[in-house]
Every structure is written in structure tokens, then in C-alpha cells.
Amino acid sequence: MSIKKILIANRGDIAVRIIRTCKEIGVKTVAIYSEIDKDSLHRFIADESICIGPNNISKSYNNIDNIVYLAKKLKCDAIHPGFGFLSENPKFVERCDENGIIFIGPTMEQMSLMGDKSRARETMMKLGIPVVPGSKSVLKSKEDAMEVADGIGYPVMIKASNGGGGKGMRIVYSAEDLPSLYDMASSEALASFGSSDLYMEKFIENPRHIEVQVFGDKFGNALHFGDRDCSMQRRNQKVIEESLSPYITDEQRESLYKTALDVIKGIGYIGAGTIEFIFDKDKNYYFIEMNTRIQVEHPISEMITGLDLIKLQIEIASGRPIPFAQEDIQFRGHAIECRINAENPDNGFAPCPGKIESLNLPGGFGVRFDTFVYAGYTIPPLYDSMIGKLICWADTREECINRMYRALDEMILEGIYTNIEFHKALISSDAFINDTHHTKFIENEFNN
Numbered sequence: 001m002s003i004k005k006i007l008i009a010n011r012g013d014i015a016v017r018i019i020r021t022c023k024e025i026g027v028k029t030v031a032i033y034s035e036i037d038k039d040s041l042h043r044f045i046a047d048e049s050i051c052i053g054p055n056n057i058s059k060s061y062n063n064i065d066n067i068v069y070l071a072k073k074l075k076c077d078a079i080h081p082g083f084g085f086l087s088e089n090p091k092f093v094e095r096c097d098e099n100g101i102i103f104i105g106p107t108m109e110q111m112s113l114m115g116d117k118s119r120a121r122e123t124m125m126k127l128g129i130p131v132v133p134g135s136k137s138v139l140k141s142k143e144d145a146m147e148v149a150d151g152i153g154y155p156v157m158i159k160a161s162n163g164g165g166g167k168g169m170r171i172v173y174s175a176e177d178l179p180s181l182y183d184m185a186s187s188e189a190l191a192s193f194g195s196s197d198l199y200m201e202k203f204i205e206n207p208r209h210i211e212v213q214v215f216g217d218k219f220g221n222a223l224h225f226g227d228r229d230c231s232m233q234r235r236n237q238k239v240i241e242e243s244l245s246p247y248i249t250d251e252q253r254e255s256l257y258k259t260a261l262d263v264i265k266g267i268g269y270i271g272a273g274t275i276e277f278i279f280d281k282d283k284n285y286y287f288i289e290m291n292t293r294i295q296v297e298h299p300i301s302e303m304i305t306g307l308d309l310i311k312l313q314i315e316i317a318s319g320r321p322i323p324f325a326q327e328d329i330q331f332r333g334h335a336i337e338c339r340i341n342a343e344n345p346d347n348g349f350a351p352c353p354g355k356i357e358s359l360n361l362p363g364g365f366g367v368r369f370d371t372f373v374y375a376g377y378t379i380p381p382l383y384d385s386m387i388g389k390l391i392c393w394a395d396t397r398e399e400c401i402n403r404m405y406r407a408l409d410e411m412i413l414e415g416i417y418t419n420i421e422f423h424k425a426l427i428s429s430d431a432f433i434n435d436t437h438h439t440k441f442i443e444n445e446f447n448n
């Protein structure tokens with residue numbers, strides 16, 4: 001069926017991003033917003049907008065009952081979940097299914113399988129996909145954890161099976177530390193993710209994070225859209241991403257793409273997904289997880305392929321086949337994304353919501369800024385501190401870095417603290433320029 005009207009169950013830059021595509025392809029949109037988001041851009045640019053509830057996310061953006069009720073009432077054919085919030089909640093998919101609303105994403109089963117990171121690992125092992133050495137399934141007890149750690153050797157990482165957003169991970173350097181860190185990790189996992197299930201992986205020292213963007217459709221087509229290098233991280237959260245990765249050879253790239261496609265073919269995956277891998281210092285790669293949704297950093301893949309990935313999500317959800325073949329997807333030039341956050345790098349990156357007094361956005365050839373903020377807008381203190389994504393494209397990596405520096409330099413955002421200057425330091429660092437950085441670079445270099 002063709003989708004004519006979509007409810008966007010999200011806020012911020014991704015809500016704006018989805019509405020933009022909908023407008024271009026003639027699909028009507030409904031924006032939802034919490035009380036404090038009444039001045040947020042997404043709700044002004046949608047065809048219809050409605051307050052979904054109070055500020056608390058369980059009463060607004062995570063309120064499945066209200067969202068599904070509203071989608072039906074306003075005669076939406078589909079719901080786009082964006083990222084974060086309900087985007088990886090299988091119950092939400094189930095409720096959409098029960099109510100005859102298309103969920104723009106994978107099936108409930110595929111989402112449940114990958115959302116449980118330990119179960120996803122088990123499935124990967126069955127499919128012959130390389131995973132980080134570690135536990136075969138969820139850790140049964142502290143004793144079980146001890147045994148696995150002895151087998152793979154310290155340091156190890158204890159990870160929450162239902163974790164996400166860079167949270168719920170502990171590095172364990174020795175057997176003595178394991179019992180107390182195990183207890184801490186399990187109670188934190190229960191409090192943050194609703195399940196105390198943990199699994200274990202060998203801690204890979206100073207790895208690179210490289211992921212593959214994939215899409216599958218109902219007709220068994222499985223395509224990749226290149227890779228993204230997200231090795232510039234802070235506390236396991238991405239800060240800068242680039243595509244394609246400068247770190248791997250074409251030969252390694254082909255092998256990585258084949259592995260990523262084996263994953264989605266192996267589970268018959270439908271929709272947009274990202275297969276995340278880490279690379280050790282010998283460039284061996286291991287699956288770490290699959291994200292069953294559109295990702296924050298999807299624009300860099302759009303810039304190098306010239307394809308609108310949100311449009312493709314909608315086409316696949318409408319039941320149509322992917323309208324091109326793998327060989328039609330060509331990679332051109334280089335793209336980098338800097339996540340601009342309302343935070344103070346000089347004060348431990350503390351979030352700094354508040355009013356944007358003045359704003360000058362960068363522009364010019366090859367510069368894109370995806371955001372929901374504008375001059376005079378007050379960033380609410382309740383949600384994510386990301387206020388936008390600065391994306392640059394150029395012919396070569398070197399030109400792209402220069403363009404990014406220029407664009408960051410041009411950007412003026414007064415009234416709140418941001419990480420703009422910090423980004424300038426990162427992209428002009430020798431490590432980034434020479435491509436010798438890794439996921440612990442920021443922690444090591446900036447003592448944070």
C-alpha cells in the first residue's frame with residue numbers, strides 16, 4: 001500500500017529530517033510534542049501537530065497508548081519512530097501491527113532479536129559472523145562471569161544485554177575487581193534498561209568503530225550503503241563520524257560488506273539497519289551489535305551516495321522493493337559529521353540547556369546542518385543535549401577536514417555553551433588528520 005500520512009513519534013533534528021523528506025515526496029505529516037516542546041521546530045513544519053502530553057517522556061514521547069490512539073484518530077497510515085525513544089521497542093511495533101498502522105522499521109521479531117545484544121551475539125555465532133571473544137549467552141552468575149573471564153583473559157567488558165546509547169558497560173581489569181563490578185553493572189542495567197541481564201566480551205584496547213549501513217526489503221533484497229567510521233567517541237558515544245572509513249583497505253572493506261550482508265540475509269531483515277563492528281589493532285573485526293533503526297549519523301552516507309535514506313525507509317515500509325541494485329550505489333567523495341551538543345567541555349561536558357541568543361549557521365558548497373533550533377529558541381533541559389549535526393562533503397578527506405574546520409569556524413551560537421571549539425580541536429588534531437585516533441582518544445588526550 002502506498003503511505004499517505006505519517007505520524008512522527010519523535011522530536012529534535014530527526015523529526016525535522018523525516019518531515020523534510022515527507023514534504024518532498026508528497027506524504028502528509030503529524031508531529032507530536034510534549035508541553036515543553038511547544039516551540040520546537042518540528043511541530044511548526046509538520047502539516048498537523050498535537051501536544052502528546054507532559055514533559056516526562058513516559059507520558060509523551062514514550063507513551064505508546066497515546067501515540068497509537070492519535071495515529072488512528074488522525075488517520076495516519078504509518079508511524080516513523082526516528083531514533084532513541086520508541087525506535088527499538090518491540091511492544092510499540094506490536095501495537096502498531098495490532099492497530100493496522102505500518103511501523104516504519106523491521107518486524108517485531110527482528111527488533112527483539114537484535115535489541116537483546118546477547119541473543120544477537122548467539123545468532124551471529126550460529127551464522128558464522130565473527131563476534132568479540134566472550135560469553136556464549138547471558139551470564140548466569142558471578143561464578144559464570146569469572147569462568148568466562150578466565151577463559152578469554154583480562155581485561156574484559158561486562159555489558160548490559162539491553163543496553164544502548166553508550167551506557168551500561170564496565171571494563172574489568174582483574175579477577176579481584178570482577179565481583180563488585182558485576183554487582184554494580186547488574187543493578188545499573190536493571191535500573192536503566194529494565195533487565196539485569198549481562199554478557200561479557202574481551203575488552204579490545206584502543207579499537208576503531210566501523211559500521212555498515214544496510215537495507216533489506218520484503219523481496220529478499222539486501223544492499224549495503226557503505227561504511228561509517230565512528231571511532232572518535234567520548235564515553236562510548238559517537239562524537240565525529242566519517243564515510244568511508246579511511247582506516248581499512250578496499251579488500252577489507254569488501255569483506256566487511258559481505259559480512260554485514262550475511263547478517264541481514266541470515267535473518268531476512270526488512271528496513272534500515274546498521275551493523276556495528278570494532279576493529280582491533282591487527283585489523284581483525286568483530287560484530288558488536290545491530291541497530292534496527294535509522295541512525296544519528298545517516299546523513300554522511302546520504303552525502304556520499306546521493307540517496308535519501310528516509311525516503312528509502314518509507315518505500316520499503318510501503319511494501320515496495322528497493323528501487324535500485326547494489327551496483328547503482330556509487331560512493332563519491334568524503335563526508336564528515338560533527339555532533340554539536342549543548343554542553344560545556346571545560347566543565348566535564350556538563351549539559352548546558354538554555355536560550356540561544358543569536359545564531360549564525362554555516363553554509364556554502366558541501367555544508368549541511370540538520371537541526372531543530374533557531375535564534376531565540378530555548379533548549380529544554382529534559383532531553384538529549386544534541387542540538388544539531390554539522391555535515392560536510394568534499395572530494396577528498398583532506399578537503400573535507402578543511403571544509404569542516406571552516407564551517408565550524410563560521411558557526412556562531414551565543415547564549416549557551418557548546419562543543420564547537422572542542423570539535424575544531426578534534427578535527428585539527430594530528431591523530432585525526434593522520435587517522436591514528438581510536439575510541440579512547442578523547443579520554444586519553446583530554447583527560448576525560
Ligand code: ADP
Nearest residue numbers: 083084085163164165166238294295296297384
Ligand atoms: P547512534 O549510533 O545512532 O548514535 P546511539 O546508540 O548513540 O546510536 O543512539 C541514538 C540515540 O538514541 C541517541 O540519541 C541516544 O542517546 C539514544 N539512545 C539509544 N539507546 C538508548 C538507551 N538505551 N537509553 C537512552 N537513550 C538511548
Ligand code: ADP
Nearest residue numbers: 163164165166167201202203204209236288439
Ligand atoms: P551501544 O549499544 O551503547 O551503542 P555498543 O556495543 O555498540 O553499545 O558499544 C558502544 C561503544 O563501546 C563501541 O563503539 C566501543 O567504543 C565501545 N565498546 C563496546 N564493546 C567493546 C569491547 N568489547 N571492547 C572495547 N570497546 C568496546
Ligand code: MG
Nearest residue numbers: 165166276289
Ligand atoms: Mg552501538
